[in-house]
Amino acid sequence: MNQIPNTFGIQASASQLFSYSSVEELQTLIREQRLTLPILHVGAGSNLLFTKDYEGTVLHSEIRYIRVMEEDVRQVIVAVGAGVCWDDFVAYGVEHGWQGAENLSLIPGEVGSAAVQNIGAYGVEVADLILSVSGVDLRSGELCQWQREACGYAYRYSIFKQPEMKHYAVTEVVFRLSKEVKPSLSYQGLADAVARSGAPCTLQTIRQAVIDLRQSKLPDPELLGNAGSFFTNPVVSQQQAEALRSSYPQMPAFPTADGRVKLSGGWLIEQCGWKGRALGDAAVYEKQALVLVNKGRATGEEIFRLSEEIIRSVKEKFGVTLSREVNVF
Numbered sequence: 001m002n003q004i005p006n007t008f009g010i011q012a013s014a015s016q017l018f019s020y021s022s023v024e025e026l027q028t029l030i031r032e033q034r035l036t037l038p039i040l041h042v043g044a045g046s047n048l049l050f051t052k053d054y055e056g057t058v059l060h061s062e063i064r065y066i067r068v069m070e071e072d073v074r075q076v077i078v079a080v081g082a083g084v085c086w087d088d089f090v091a092y093g094v095e096h097g098w099q100g101a102e103n104l105s106l107i108p109g110e111v112g113s114a115a116v117q118n119i120g121a122y123g124v125e126v127a128d129l130i131l132s133v134s135g136v137d138l139r140s141g142e143l144c145q146w147q148r149e150a151c152g153y154a155y156r157y158s159i160f161k162q163p164e165m166k167h168y169a170v171t172e173v174v175f176r177l178s179k180e181v182k183p184s185l186s187y188q189g190l191a192d193a194v195a196r197s198g199a200p201c202t203l204q205t206i207r208q209a210v211i212d213l214r215q216s217k218l219p220d221p222e223l224l225g226n227a228g229s230f231f232t233n234p235v236v237s238q239q240q241a242e243a244l245r246s247s248y249p250q251m252p253a254f255p256t257a258d259g260r261v262k263l264s265g266g267w268l269i270e271q272c273g274w275k276g277r278a279l280g281d282a283a284v285y286e287k288q289a290l291v292l293v294n295k296g297r298a299t300g301e302e303i304f305r306l307s308e309e310i311i312r313s314v315k316e317k318f319g320v321t322l323s324r325e326v327n328v329f
């Protein structure tokens with residue numbers, strides 16, 4: 001059976017499933033028209049929830065290389081195949097003394113989907129490091145390239161998430177990393193963890209502090225099925241945030257660059273009493289309410305139903321609509 005990889009540990013199969021390890025192999029697949037529509041391109045499946053089997057073709061990149069393109073004393077420009085495990089790339093950068101990706105240590109998934117999804121954590125987003133993204137048009141096999149400015153990056157967003165961009169497969173991402181150590185410690189919890197460790201502030205100690213923080217707050221998908229944050233943190237108008245703040249003075253709220261306010265989805269969900277609660281085997285993680293988990297035999301539908309209930313109660317209590325970060329099929 002064509003089981004689709006996914007970190008929720010949900011059984012779901014595709015009508016067809018192909019992996020390819022080079023651009024040429026992907027172009028051959030397209031040319032020979034062996035692909036049944038619709039096509040879904042997946043990474044490690046760390047941001048997917050299947051409520052049913054996928055009636056179409058699932059594609060997965062196994063393009064795996066890390067290639068230095070340019071280097072000087074200050075920086076390195078490095079091209080990375082979309083199928084490289086994201087954390088392997090982070091580890092490689094840290095080992096080589098390249099600064100930039102260490103705050104994004106241990107995020108599940110692969111390099112291609114990291115660029116699509118604009119992964120972020122501890123004050124850094126992958127878009128900050130990207131120079132360009134290359135891909136293949138799945139209709140024609142044509143090669144395409146987008147410079148960073150054309151990718152439309154925003155919080156957990158890029159143009160590759162738009163329905164009209166779904167016929168592109170990302171094959172390579174080019175990053176610019178620094179050789180000067182200028183740690184990004186704007187996230188207080190990370191700065192505190194690095195200070196507590198007593199070790200000098202190096203790329204390795206930051207990476208280790210991030211790993212420790214993640215392991216203390218987030219479930220390991222190998223042990224407990226999950227897809228990281230199930231929802232994005234909602235961004236609301238200043239007016240709405242102020243109104244909420246007057247009723248809930250302790251509510252966490254962070255100003256965004258565009259003058260709006262980002263709320264904490266985890267806090268809103270926790271206030272509605274959901275933290276640690278379960279509907280069957282679908283549950284809200286006990287240490288982080290933004291994360292939904294599969295405690296064993298939950299179906300995709302059960303997890304989806306739980307997310308519906310959560311959205312409903314947050315809307316009812318706070319008037320805020322949560323959006324799913326996870327893609328549901």
Ligand code: EPU
Pocket residue numbers: 120121122123187217218227228229230231232233252264265266267268270275287288289290325
């Ligand atoms: N909070 C609660 N209860 C909870 C969870 C959070 O009250 O159950 C409140 C706390 O006040 C906390 C604040 O929310 O101080 C922020 O929590 P946290 O630092 O854990 O981060 P987050 O906003 O919940 C985001 C990302 C995570 C990323 C962390 C750290 C999104 C959707 N999620 O979570 O990314 O690791 O920040 O930077 O932006 C992911 O995308 O899968 C993911 C795990």
